Amino acid sequence: MKEKIDRIVESRETKAGLYFDYTIQVLILLSILGFTIETLPNLSPQLVDFLEDFEIFCIVIFSIEYLIRIYIARKKLKFIFSFYGIIDLVAILPFYLSFGLDLRSARVFRFLRLFRLIKLIRYNRAIRRFSIAFHMIREELIIFSVVSLILIYLSAVGIYYFENAAQPEVFSSIFSSLWWSVVTLTTVGYGDVVPITIGGRIFTFIILMIGLGIIAIPSGMISSALTEARSIEKKKNIQETTKATLPE
Known part of the structure; x- marks a missing residue:
């Protein structure tokens, strides 16, 4: 039963x-x-x-x-x-x-x-393939997440020192600067908090370029892992089919 x-x-x-x-x-x-x-x-x-x-x-x-x-x-x-x-x-x-x-x-x-x-x-087989892919690159994703958090903090510190004197009400502390850092590194760019100094704008440009790379890197890793997961799944299906067709 x-x-x-x-x-x-x-x-x-x-x-x-x-x-x-x-x-x-x-x-x-x-x-x-x-x-x-x-x-x-x-x-x-x-x-x-x-x-x-x-x-x-x-x-x-x-x-x-x-x-x-x-x-x-x-x-x-x-x-x-x-x-x-x-x-x-x-x-x-x-x-x-x-x-x-x-x-x-x-x-x-x-x-x-x-x-x-x-x-x-x-x-769902397709969704399950995603879980396999994430499992394959979990260590890389953890390292990437840690590096991203460090970059978010460092960019918040940088913009604070560039903009605090010019906009003390907006960039009043590193904590308040973290929102700008997250929005900029993720290239969302809401525009609610923007730098007005020359140094701050140049720094923002650099952070935006880094942000583009931050988005591209995990996309490439996941795409590669999905391709590998699909290849493993195909090999497994072939082995199971071959085993099922073999005489006992």
Whole structure:
């Protein structure tokens, strides 16, 4: 019995497994759509009741799925504390935690329902490829993130010393200069905080050039990792196909 359930839940090779995957994916998307509709003003009482009933229905299905996955897991504690196990739990936990809480606290927990979108990684091959790619370059991304934070801080310090005397109300401290640093390094450029001194403008130009590189570097790394992940996936599929066609 456990093996049959495992083939349905963990495999897409059977029709039942395929239908199971698609059903969960559709429910995840519909539940997020319901969460979005809830924020609309002046909803009719009938629609509010329907959305609440549908949320309960989704919670029941997701809870059953979570319990089934624990049941078929060879190492139950390992699954519970795994990435997917935690995501499955967080996807249903807000509903149960909202009981006995006031409306404001319940809304905070309802926000956690957005974690259901992460559940799609398990069911969608293309999204799963992204997770594989990020796993492959996680160390590079960590190093890049640390370097980016250092650059953000250094640029905030630089613009503070260039602009503090000319605009003491805007660049009053390094902390207030951090907003300019983030906006400039990410090349967003809202224009709400701009330098007016010659030195500050030259410094801004340099930071903008660095910002263009900051955006390009992770894009290149992710693109390369996705290509490699796809190649690995193709090799794995070929090996599985070859193994399946070989006579016993």
